[in-house]
Amino acid sequence: MLKVAVVGASGYTGVELLRILVGHPEIEICCVTSRQHEGLPINQVFPSLSGFCELPCEPLDIAAIAKHADLVFTALPHKTAMEVVPGFLAAGCKVVDLSADYRLKDQDVYEQWYQVHSSPELFAEAVYGLPELYREQLRSARLVANPGCYPTSVILGLAPLLEKHLIDPKSLIVDSKSGVSGAGRGVKLGSLFCEANEGFKAYGIASHRHTPEIEQELTGLAGCAIRLNFTPHLLPVNRGILSTCYADLLEDKSTEELIALFQQHYADEHFIRVMPGGQLPNIAYVRGTNFCDIGLVSDQHTGRVIVVTAIDNLVKGAAGQAVQNMNIICGFDESLGLGIVPTFP
Amino acid sequence: MLKVAVVGASGYTGVELLRILVGHPEIEICCVTSRQHEGLPINQVFPSLSGFCELPCEPLDIAAIAKHADLVFTALPHKTAMEVVPGFLAAGCKVVDLSADYRLKDQDVYEQWYQVHSSPELFAEAVYGLPELYREQLRSARLVANPGCYPTSVILGLAPLLEKHLIDPKSLIVDSKSGVSGAGRGVKLGSLFCEANEGFKAYGIASHRHTPEIEQELTGLAGCAIRLNFTPHLLPVNRGILSTCYADLLEDKSTEELIALFQQHYADEHFIRVMPGGQLPNIAYVRGTNFCDIGLVSDQHTGRVIVVTAIDNLVKGAAGQAVQNMNIICGFDESLGLGIVPTFP
Amino acid sequence: MLKVAVVGASGYTGVELLRILVGHPEIEICCVTSRQHEGLPINQVFPSLSGFCELPCEPLDIAAIAKHADLVFTALPHKTAMEVVPGFLAAGCKVVDLSADYRLKDQDVYEQWYQVHSSPELFAEAVYGLPELYREQLRSARLVANPGCYPTSVILGLAPLLEKHLIDPKSLIVDSKSGVSGAGRGVKLGSLFCEANEGFKAYGIASHRHTPEIEQELTGLAGCAIRLNFTPHLLPVNRGILSTCYADLLEDKSTEELIALFQQHYADEHFIRVMPGGQLPNIAYVRGTNFCDIGLVSDQHTGRVIVVTAIDNLVKGAAGQAVQNMNIICGFDESLGLGIVPTFP
């Protein structure tokens, strides 16, 4: 049994990691940490976990954790993550980091969008944890930079088109919508029920921190510098991201041809479900699971393709993908512990 | 007192018309009709109206209604509307038609997207009821084609840019999101609570009937044929449309310059609220009212402008705009009865 | 024009007071205060108010406010309210206090449930602002203790039965459900969207602070000491309280007889809508308005009556009732500015 620690267990990503990990047959959770709830059993923080995980919340003591843990999930805010990740690595743990701290490859870009980085020497080693793109590199990774939720939904939707050079790389527009859990469990005005419920808004237009992450990966796929419009919106649901991606087609392709292309591209991917023609994704159909559902339409009227992707931001957009990455770097079957069936309705 | 009839009172547009009209100081509701609830007091159909409007639902008898009514709101599905509108006009009533039947100016286009039209001779006379564009023509109108909800939100957001030729007319992409009341009160699977709640999806990509209506009006504004991508989405809220519109800027303009342009363009418009820089619309801030809130960002990174508009689909997108049109064609103050303050939260 | 100040304008009760007051024809808002947002125009705190109220938030300076204001609404937390109410009264203002500080008549009870009270000498003078019970005393009041939201919904539902001694005063059980806005706009974990949405729970069982307030008023109506079970629940909606009240009937009365009794009891009450037999209230039918809808069933099977009441917690449960009280103590028509039609859906 692999011993794993969940560092930062009292956020929504933390509880989601625990939800998935308690059902994983090859691991044992040896430690959960929470500064805020130190000493409290985690199932008093999240009564949903009663009967599944009742460990007490421990302080974030790297040495103490590394003594028992083979692998550490760091579910911390950016900046806080970089303060502990090097220590865990030095102590011999593998790390799947769910923060943004090791996702960008260019230190300047990181420091422009976030703040000074204290361990940029790890950038080269960190593997961007999108298995559909980096599976081989992940197998031997010691540090996984688990992708952002929005980037996951966007990159998976555009990868087949960019790789095949079917779309104009200058034409990309991505309109994304995320459930409120994407904002985390921190108590802030904008996350209050009455502020979000029955409301809908765009935010961070032309300034959201996931933009450089998306551009970095799409640039790699396209082989040329990508600049795109990425507009996130706040959706009054608990979970789910739906990204609607627009691009100019470079050659005339029908909806059916493009769907066939996607189906072939993702034929071996367990967690990608390309929908047949006439069907479009709904965040309700992936709820609680690691799936990314993809639908698309080729619009002859304008010569554009519209790709729609749906993920659960807490699963494929965070904890589920983190466990998928753990499976890969630890040599388990990639879908182990992730066979969750979507709950509908 | 102007006598008005609400034909098709038992849908969401109908009850919204009644909600607004019972507070209008210059009119009297002389008749409400509903095939389904004939004989039942309308406040038993909608208990919210108790104490405000308790008229019995009558059958749709044109002659009987026209005997008392000076003006008729037809809140019927398309096709059903065209079966009665000519009769009301012939009987001397003014008509504000909330269906799609008289919005399109080109019979071929209408028949391609809907079905055969039985009174295309009225197309020339019908005035498209968007006061911000057609106020003068409306003053003397006998038949108002009240705009669709999505088109209202899109046209108001793009008009200043197209009129000033600031954006590339071939570059338009509109990503819209509507609350469930937009689908009406008909009982269908997709409108069930459990199908929509905690869900989110795109629908009608490249095939929604509001596309030709939007293109017709934007073409008029731009002075050249417009083809755009219009993608509607279903939002799990009762009311509200948020449209996020993308366009390539033809010349470099800052966010502040563009906001100033919009503020000037809409300076005399009572129901347009252009938001200051840094603020973006939220459907929650216009709930229950006839406002269209507009915010925008000029993205130097990609050379595009992103305009976001928010309306209440049942008010500025339907019943409120219909009353605004009634005010204009009847010579009342344009905002009479529409001074509703948004309910937040 | 009466000059009124809204002290504590940046909470949900504050914005609701402003929503109602900007449409009131006999008053002028001379001042809004907010510690947190001092200097900011209130419509930047609440963009919904743009075009209606754009006053800057001022600090809470009693003397400065009292110089202009004839009447002050104090929309502050308990304890904070008692620190300023005596000052406003001394400065000659009338005060409608929306906190709990002057609702209880017994200082011991207050101090047992809240904390030490600094101005208990005002208890005798303060009038409990439930017009349906205390209209005459209110006419000459200088200090109105605006009732709690839950107590309003409960007292109005049980008053006719207790006054007529039709129910066993020892048998009362009240099961209430409130929307999240009842918890205020303070940022706390339990008010987060993801904590409340798709959730439902009871809280404060046998320990909610509204219990003594309800018991005080029901005791007055019954003429004997009332002890009841009051169980509040948190409902995943923005607004609304529905209270389901159970009591043993002392004599056999049919549903129809009891409805007739309620209709007679409340015949002259503008804001009480007693529903006909077979109909039951829904918080959706009173949304945004000052109505209290009441429905009931006499259950022959158990000999109990079940009374269900619905109010909007922010209107009849707070701001609307406060304006109703202002109307009474200032000699305006009681429903002035409160003719809002419910928004449905």
Added chain:
Amino acid sequence: MLKVAVVGASGYTGVELLRILVGHPEIEICCVTSRQHEGLPINQVFPSLSGFCELPCEPLDIAAIAKHADLVFTALPHKTAMEVVPGFLAAGCKVVDLSADYRLKDQDVYEQWYQVHSSPELFAEAVYGLPELYREQLRSARLVANPGCYPTSVILGLAPLLEKHLIDPKSLIVDSKSGVSGAGRGVKLGSLFCEANEGFKAYGIASHRHTPEIEQELTGLAGCAIRLNFTPHLLPVNRGILSTCYADLLEDKSTEELIALFQQHYADEHFIRVMPGGQLPNIAYVRGTNFCDIGLVSDQHTGRVIVVTAIDNLVKGAAGQAVQNMNIICGFDESLGLGIVPTFP
């Protein structure tokens, strides 16, 4: 591998059965039926099932189904169920019937609340499928009458108190709240998103069909005839029932004593989680799972106990309990396939 058929697969109970069954290691789904969607793969009806179950919907042909199926889940409306259950039994299948048709033991009561029954001879044989009460009888059952959702939540909350004669059996009041999926997937006005969302109402007061079912079982537990008030309410969430139960205590017991009693009573029950003092259930903590969470408070002030239970109406209230019953009658471990961890948020 046990071969099971799901008859009536296109409702919410049907899809929930499939969600659970596809993860069950000892069974194989051999057939799904749906009159409405005959011929369509079930994953086109419910795209959430793609990759898990893609069987075509078959017509309801008893002989054809019985040829392959060892056990049949009938997820049909009452009356429709009784038309097929005897046939499946005669053909040698075990049946877990999720309708109301075999729950009541008294034919007169059944026919008074529902309609004429065509196979009352099966009443004696059918076992009421609440394992916490009838586990032994279930082991050898051929026909299981799977309990109603509300009754499950009520009976489990009151059983320990009634069995120990700690509460006055004449004092029971149950105030229940259910998510909208409880109304099924039929398209009816009251189940529309806009009718339920942001709304809350009681319905079926003193007349809900689950009342005789609850009374039958509580009568059995108490050893004397029980009549109670049962008031259901419609909660704007997809899933979940919370029942708040009130009863007069016959002897003074503290909250701690009663919790200890419940913990002892349910010590061996896998799916009952009795919450420690100070904690109360929330439907969010049992979402998607077969748990029944129970919390309680003894109110010294009134001498009553308030028991609150939370279940997922589609799982412990329907499909999950049905699988639990299948496990028992087939000799599997009772929790097999039901180890689902609650999804929060």
